Amino acid sequence: MSKVLLVEDNPAQSELMESYLREGGHTVIRLNNAKEALNKAIEHKPDVIVTDVVMPGMSGFELCRRIKNNPLTTKIPIVICSSKDQEIDRLWGMKQGADAYLTKPFSREQLVRAVNLAVV
Incomplete structure (x- = not known):
């Protein structure tokens, strides 16, 4: 069972x-904004981060870039789920450091498979 920061x-x-x-x-820590996710990623050390792209304040692309540029979080896999x-x-x-990219709408199987593959 892995810990997912959603x-x-x-x-x-x-x-x-x-x-x-x-x-x-999976165990899920659910957040509704990318700025909070930066701190939670350091605090909780999730096995994988699943993020949307279009969000107020900070995009999922920027979150991905910041996670990958921080030595404390650089190894955390990221799955982008976006419309x-x-x-x-x-x-x-992918250039920002994402390990997988799913487009909405996606099935339960597609999401779980992408997360499982990213954690391996």
Whole structure:
């Protein structure tokens, strides 16, 4: 069982993703903004971070970049889950350090598989 830091500002989407991850056997720490996620990542040392891209204050791309540039969090895998479905978005996410990029809508199986592969 791995610890997942879930960063999603849409309450309904966040609740759905949390239930998918819990059903997949993961412990979930749920946040609704990327700024708080920076501190929680250092504090809780999650096995993986799952983040949205479009959020107020700080984007998931910026969160990814900051996590990967911090020596305390650089090894934490990141799965981006976004409605931004253009190839350029996927490439930009990977360039920021993401380990996987899922586009919404995604199935429970797709999310759990991406998280499981990122943790390995």
